[in-house]
Structure formats: C-alpha cells, structure tokens
Amino acid sequence: MTITTDQFASFDGTRLAIHTEGEGRPVLLLHGLFSSAQMNWIKWGHGARLAAAGFKAIMLDFRVHGQSEAPREASAYPPGVLVRDVAALAEHLGLEPGGFDLVGFSLGARTAIHAVGYGILEPRRLAICGMGVAGLSDWERRADHFKRVIDEFDTIKPGDPAYTARTFLKSQGVDRVAARLLLDAMDDFDLARLAAITMPTAVICGDEDQDNGSAEELAALLSDARYIEVPGTHLNSVTKPDLGEALARFLAA
Template sequence: MRKNIITVILLLMTLYSKANKDSGYANVNGLKMYYEVYGEGKPIVLLHGSFMNIAMNWLQVIPILAQTHKVIVPELQGHGHTKDIAREFSYEAMADDVSGLLKLLKVDSADILGYSMGGGVAFQVAVRHPEQVRRLIILSGTYAHNGWWPDVEASFATMNAEMFKGSPIQTQYESYGNDPAQFPAWVKKVLSIDVKPYDWSKEVKNIKAPILMIIGDADGVQYEHALELFRAKGGGRMGDLHGLPKSRLAILPGTTHIGMMVHTDYWIPMVNEFLTSDLNPTPPMF
C-alpha cells in the first residue's frame, strides 16, 4: 500500500513539474505576489491554507483541473515565493491582493476555490469584489471565528513554532531564502489571522454567487456552521418539490481537516460538476 501511495505521489509530482505553466510576480497593494497559471478554459483561482504554498497544497489538484480549466494559483502574503511585507495578516487584505492579481491578468470573472485560510480569503473576495466571482468553492473554511469547533478555535492561541520544528513547513520556509531565525515570528504572524475574532455572517449570506461548501465529518469546522450558510442560500427544502438551490453542501465521510487535501478524489468530481452545471432549480420530477 505504501509503495502504491509513493508511486502515485511521484507520478503527480512529475505531472505537476511537466505541466505547461506561466509564472511571475504581480505588484499588488505593495506586495510582490508570486503566481502560476496552468491550462486553458474558464478561469479558476486556487487559494492555499495557512503555512502552505502552491506545491504543498495543490500538487494533486492542478494536473486534474488544468485539463479543463485555466488554473490560476497565487501564493498569498508571506507564503512560498511571496515575501512578507510590513502589513498585518488579514483576510480582507489578501482578498484585495487576489482581486488585484485578476485585474493584472485581465481576468474579469473567475471561479474561486479556497482551502482553510484560503477559504476565508475566498469568502472575502466574494464579499469585497463580487463582480469578479462567478462561483465560490470553500473547502474546510469558515466565515466566522466561532465556526470552528471550540477546542480548535482555542488551539490557535497556543500554537507556536516549536510545534513545526523539523516539519516540511519549516523546511519549505527556509528553502525560499527566509531567515531561519525569523521562523517563530512568521508562525506567530500567520496564526494572528485566526486569533482575532471575525464574523462575516451577514455579508457572506448575501453573496450572490452560488456557493459549494465542503467540510469533512472529522474536520475542524462545525456542521452547524456549514448548515447555517446552506440554509441561508436556499437549502433545507425538499428538492423534488421545490427545486434545487443553486448553492450546495457536502460533508465528506472519514475526512479530517488535513485529510481534505488527501481525499481529493472525493471532492474534485463534485467541484467539476458544480462548475459545469447550469444549476437549474427546476424540480427533477418536473
């Protein structure tokens, strides 16, 4: 089994490294944001989670989505090739960075997919720049700080660099030329985005773009949090009688927060179907 997993990973790494891509840096809001672009078709933007970068977060995803989409993958403030600047970490600021990148790439509207921290950024792109968002996909993300299970929310304040010592996160941080002595300060700054309370419930429920929210049944996101948004977007009624809502909710079995990036075979088909469907709300029986 382990040999098979390693073989698959090596194959994906080969596909990722050989995929046709454009890459560069975009000067947005004082930030020199690194990005990569793969494939052709309707544009989709992938927004990574905390401490991640393009390769760590999207290795399994890019080769598949790039077969049918133009995949735009930035590295957010202080992550990967994108160096940090003298600006606090905030979902709002990073959403404005993504908006600026799309304008520079002359992309009028795109589908936005965000994972974890990237999910929060994706919500804010749709809130602050609705004209740039066609459809929104949130993987294991929240729109309010209390959307996490209480023990998860409490853990953000206790995490520190020691927990990541010797991990791929530290290795990747140093591989991009960052000062190893600054690693603890970087970890603290990244965590700061979730230590501060936030609640965008009203704004997110008013998003016009269709939303697909996906969480794991053993995720850090509370079921009720996802259900609250789904109900606000038209869920909670029998589709055979009233038609399907344009937004969707999926709870994946046997899937943790980190496992969301392992079980891509669960959710990539859901994402592809959501992006290509006409989302006709007519009841199937009619």
C-alpha cells in the same frame, strides 16, 4: 500539463507567486494556512484535474507562503491584507465580474468569503472547502490556536493538541515572524454579509473535518449553495482525488 510560475507586485509592492495550469475559463485557487499552491492544489493533482476539465487553474501563493515574499514589517499586514492581495491579483489578470470562478480551502475559503461577502470580488461560481460557520464567526479563537503554535514552537511536544499544526508549519518552512504578523491582520466575519453571496456556491468538506465548525450549517445560510461531502479530515481531505473531482463537476455545471 505544463505549470508556469510567475510573480506580480501586489497592492503594496510585495511580490506574490502565481502558478498556472491549463487553458479556458479562469479559476482562482486559494490555499490554506501554512500551506501553499504546491501543497494544496498541485501536488495532489487538483490543478491538473481542473485543467483537464477545460479550466485555467490560477493558483496563488499567499504572502508568507510558498514562493511569495514574507515581509517582516508590521506595515505589510494591514487589516484584510489577503483579500487585498486577491483583489490585486484579479486586477493584474484583468478578470471581470462574473468572468472567473473562485475556490478556497480553509484560510483560502475564509479569504474568498470575505472578498465576495464584502463585494470586492464577484466570481461566476464559488467553492468553499474545509470551512464551517465557526471558522468565520469565531476566527479569533481559531487564530489564538495558531498564534500559540508560533509562540510556543520550541516547547510543543507530541501529545499536545497543537503538535500537528507545529509539525506542518515546520515542514513547510514558513517564516514564523511573518506568519504571526499575518494572523494579527485577520478578523471575524459578520455572518450577515453572507446574504451578499448570491452566486451558485459549493461548500465542500471532509466527512471527518470539523476543524472550522459545521460546513452543512454554512451551506444552509447561503442563498444558492449545496453541501458536498468528500472523504477525509481537515488535513488529508485535500490529498484525495475526490476534492478535485467535486470541484471540476461543480464548476463545469
């Protein structure tokens, strides 16, 4: 199917790219850190799978990522900036509460949980991928890992635990100055807010993925959630068809 790419002005005027594939009920898809809609959803065919299942896959490039702008001014990164961007996208598209589904992988999953947990978005169904409890409640520690990748970018060598993230960051051409500012705009999630997430939810995670803690534990903390295991690690689970197939089955139910 044809993929169309457009831009819209977010709440502060930053231009963000959105890629759309298919027709039907809207599904917002949010990608992971240092990645993009192309890398997480388009390249491996997940957007196409959702389109074939009768959905309209709307795939955002977060600011600093993909084809979206990457401002270098600290003022462009207020607290909760990514949640505000997604809320601006929903407003731009005219999405009504309960009239769309929401999917996030890793950073996108954190962003989705923040948006729903704090009552900013109300999707019909929610799919959280590559995320566990630690990735929500202990974000500061996780963020410190990525800040080190940026701060010590030129000195990290093979064998260093940060080398894989450094290699991925380099391959995606992410602006490191802007990425550092973005990381400072995120904070831990109050797990008590999970009680506000009441819509049917799928917590989907690779069978070798523990990067963000236990996905099964996260599913158990939600009132209407199921845990779905797919093959892969945090880095490669998104490259396998199983993820998109699990999303299509869950959202079509």
